Amino acid sequence: MSDSxxxxxxxxxxxxxxxxxxxxxxxxxxxxxxxxxxxxxxxTVDNQPFVIPxxxxxxxxxxxxxxxxxxxxxKTLEQGVDVCFTVTLLDGLxxxxxxxxxxxxxxxxxxxxxxxxxESEAEKMNALQAFSxxxxxGRWSDARIPNSQELKATKILSFPIEEGSAxxxxxxPSDDLxxxxxxxxxxxxxxxLTAGVPVFDPKLASNIAIPEYLTNYHRGV
Amino acid sequence: MSDSxxxxxxxxxxxxxxxxxxxxxxxxxxxxxxxxxxxxxxxTVDNQPFVIPxxxxxxxxxxxxxxxxxxxxxKTLEQGVDVCFTVTLLDGLxxxxxxxxxxxxxxxxxxxxxxxxxESEAEKMNALQAFSxxxxxGRWSDARIPNSQELKATKILSFPIEEGSAxxxxxxPSDDLxxxxxxxxxxxxxxxLTAGVPVFDPKLASNIAIPEYLTNYHRGV
Numbered sequence: 018m019s020d021s022x023x024x025x026x027x028x029x030x031x032x033x034x035x036x037x038x039x040x041x042x043x044x045x046x047x048x049x050x051x052x053x054x055x056x057x058x059x060x061t062v063d064n065q066p067f068v069i070p071x072x073x074x075x076x077x078x079x080x081x082x083x084x085x086x087x088x089x090x091x092k093t094l095e096q097g098v099d100v101c102f103t104v105t106l107l108d109g110l111x112x113x114x115x116x117x118x119x120x121x122x123x124x125x126x127x128x129x130x131x132x133x134x135x136e137s138e139a140e141k142m143n144a145l146q147a148f149s150x151x152x153x154x155g156r157w158s159d160a161r162i163p164n165s166q167e168l169k170a171t172k173i174l175s176f177p178i179e180e181g182s183a184x185x186x187x188x189x190p191s192d193d194l195x196x197x198x199x200x201x202x203x204x205x206x207x208x209x210l211t212a213g214v215p216v217f218d219p220k221l222a223s224n225i226a227i228p229e230y231l232t233n234y235h236r237g238v
Numbered sequence: 239m240s241d242s243x244x245x246x247x248x249x250x251x252x253x254x255x256x257x258x259x260x261x262x263x264x265x266x267x268x269x270x271x272x273x274x275x276x277x278x279x280x281x282t283v284d285n286q287p288f289v290i291p292x293x294x295x296x297x298x299x300x301x302x303x304x305x306x307x308x309x310x311x312x313k314t315l316e317q318g319v320d321v322c323f324t325v326t327l328l329d330g331l332x333x334x335x336x337x338x339x340x341x342x343x344x345x346x347x348x349x350x351x352x353x354x355x356x357e358s359e360a361e362k363m364n365a366l367q368a369f370s371x372x373x374x375x376g377r378w379s380d381a382r383i384p385n386s387q388e389l390k391a392t393k394i395l396s397f398p399i400e401e402g403s404a405x406x407x408x409x410x411p412s413d414d415l416x417x418x419x420x421x422x423x424x425x426x427x428x429x430x431l432t433a434g435v436p437v438f439d440p441k442l443a444s445n446i447a448i449p450e451y452l453t454n455y456h457r458g459v
Contacts, residue, residue, distance in 0.1 A: 029286050033310055054342070054429075055328055057278035059289035065250050068280035068289050068324040070346050089254055103289040107276055107431065112452070116370055116381045117388040121275070125291050149337055153427075160422055161336040171338070189439045201381055202446045206374075206455055207434035208275075210328065218410045218424040225423045231333070234427055 025180045030129050032182050040183045043078075049124045049183055050075050052106055052237040054152065054210075058082065059101040062093060074147030079175045081144035082132060086172040094132040094174055102128040102176060109208050113190035114201040120186065122205060128181035132174040138165075144173045155230035210236055246401045251350050253403050261404045264299075270345045270404055271296050273327055273458040275373065275431075279303065280322040283314060295368030300396045302365035303353060307393040315353040315395055323349040323397060330429050334411035335422040341407065343426060349402035353395040359386075365394045376451035431457055 023041040024030075032039030040046075059068045069090060074081045080102065084091045094100060104126045111120035135141055142163070149157040163171070190203050212234040215227050244262040245251075253260030261267075280289045290311060295302045301323065305312045315321060325347045332341035356362055363384070370378040384392070411424050433455040436448050 029288075034306070054331075055326055055344075057280075057289050057291075057324055057326070059278075059280040059287040059322070061282040061285060061287045064282060064285075065320050065350075066280040066282045066287050066322045067250075068278050068322045068348065070278075070324065070326040070344065072342060085255070099286050101280070101287045101289045103278055103291065105276055105278070105291040109434075109437075110275075110373060112374070112377070112436075114382055115384070115388075116366065116378065117384050117392070119370070119373065119377075119381070121293060121373075123276075123291065127289065129286075145337065149340070152331055152340065152342075153333070156333070156340075157337065160334070160340070161338075161417060161420060163336070163338050167336075167338040189437070189441075196382060197441055199382060200443070200446055202449055202452070203439040203442055204448075205437040205439075206452055207437065208431055209434060210429055211432040213330075213428035213430060215333075216330075216410075216426040216428065218426075220410070220418055221424055222421070225421055227425075228423055231423070231427055 024178065024182060026182065027180060030127070030181050032184060038184045038186055040185065042183070046126050046178065046183045047075065049106060049126045050080070050104055051151070053104040054236070057103045059103065060094060060098050072148065072152065074144060074151040076143060076147040078178045080178060081135070081147055082174045082176060083144065083148060083171055086170055088172060091172045091174060095134045097131045100130060100132055100176065107208050108187070110206040111190045112203055112206060114192045114196040114199045114203050118190050118192050120190065122186050122188070124183065124185045126181065126183050128178060130177050130179055132176045135173040135175050138168060141168055141171070141173050144175070145171070153230055153234070155228070159228060245399065245403060247403065248401060251348070251402050253405060259405045259407055261406065263404070267347050267399065267404045268296065270327060270347045271301070271325055272372070274325040275457070278324045280324065281315060281319050293369065293373065295365060295372040297364060297368040299399045301399060302356070302368055303395045303397060304365065304369060304392055307391055309393060312393045312395060316355045318352045321351060321353055321397065328429050329408070331427040332411045333424055333427060335413045335417040335420045335424050339411050339413050341411065343407050343409070345404065345406045347402065347404050349399060351398050351400055353397045356394040356396050359389060362389055362392070362394050365396070366392070374451055374455070376449070380449060
């Protein structure tokens with residue numbers, strides 16, 4: 018089992034390449050999951066792997082996925098097939114003197130487990146609030162909340178944050194000793210998902226101000 | 239077979255949810271593949287799906303993946319297992335009056351196929367150049383190119399851009415008719431992966447200027 022501070026590891030979830038970059042620490046994993054907006058969800062049907070980008074929300078030690086109640090993807094996942102849930106934040110390019118040592122700075126999470134259908138209306142509403150918080154903190158109390166018909170049209174699955182790991186690279190490049198003498202620029206180019214200026218819906222009444230959570234929008238702490 | 243302008247579609251690659259958002263157009267697919275930096279590569283081992291973030295490069299109608307010659311991941315892929323290669327660009331948040339109609343603007347590509355080991359030294363060098371171009375156009379001619387020892391330590395796989403599709407959402411939210419009267423802000427919040435100020439390697443000699451392809455760095459056209 019996982020303890021309270023760390024995720025569990027089995028054969029499938031062991032970090033093999035550069036294990037010093039790996040971590041099972043819940044706090045780090047939650048921070049990465051909370052900063053990202055899109056997960057890449059992998060599953061297998063008749064030996065064929067599929068990787069689908071999906072929005073998600075986190076509530077404590079579980080993630081929520083959602084979609085239309087007729088979605089074939091969700092129908093497959095709710096059958097309890099094995100899922101690999103991966104999230105990646107790209108933090109920068111690592112620019113070395115040699116092309117061989119070019120790299121990227123990133124924070125990623127790879128989780129393993131099975132998804133489960135959420136049946137209770139109360140948990141569904143909680144999950145939808147988690148989605149809304151994940152996307153835009155503060156939006157839930159401003160917008161029209163889901164009605165019972167919309168709730169019925171939405172399928173929600175929960176996925177436990179139980180097994181898996183984070184992997185993180187930070188810092189400058191690491192060149193071969195003899196290359197440091199070369200007159201070649203080296204360092205990092207930071208990258209970040211950045212919000213632009215909000216675009217009004219053409220059908221918006223002109224007297225509605227842009228909420229502050231959009232003008233000040235940013236990901237991460 | 240795929241024709242010259244469009245990727246082929248089979249049962250596994252048919253866009254089922256919101257098919258009007260799908261496209262097999264090569265030009266669109268290449269544009270998305272060229273703008274992104276990280277793919278999420280899915281494969282299955284003993285029924286267990288894995289989704290791993292990987293850098294890649296494109297050269298014409300093929301993608302290249304690379305890693306250490308001892309990488310277990312690449313050893314698995316080169317055996318010719320089925321691979322799902324997914325790339326997602328998040329372009330913005332779609333902010334509706336109702337929470338139900340919140341969405342994201344995105345451009346994604348999902349490809350299906352098998353990877354193959356690249357054996358020839360010449361193709362390996364070409365592939366490494368494609369990686370370099372994908373990451374930082376112009377860098378290849380500035381940095382120290384790979385020597386034969388580094389080439390030997392690097393395993394490169396090629397993956398055909400042959401079957402799959404793009405999926406794209408753009409534009410404002412689409413609310414229920416009766417919700418347009420609500421006094422709630424609606425529109426889009428554009429998102430973009432943006433470069434910050436280059437960070438010098440602490441070991442860099444002080445008289446080396448930052449190349450222009452880093453001070454002017456941006457993704458997409």
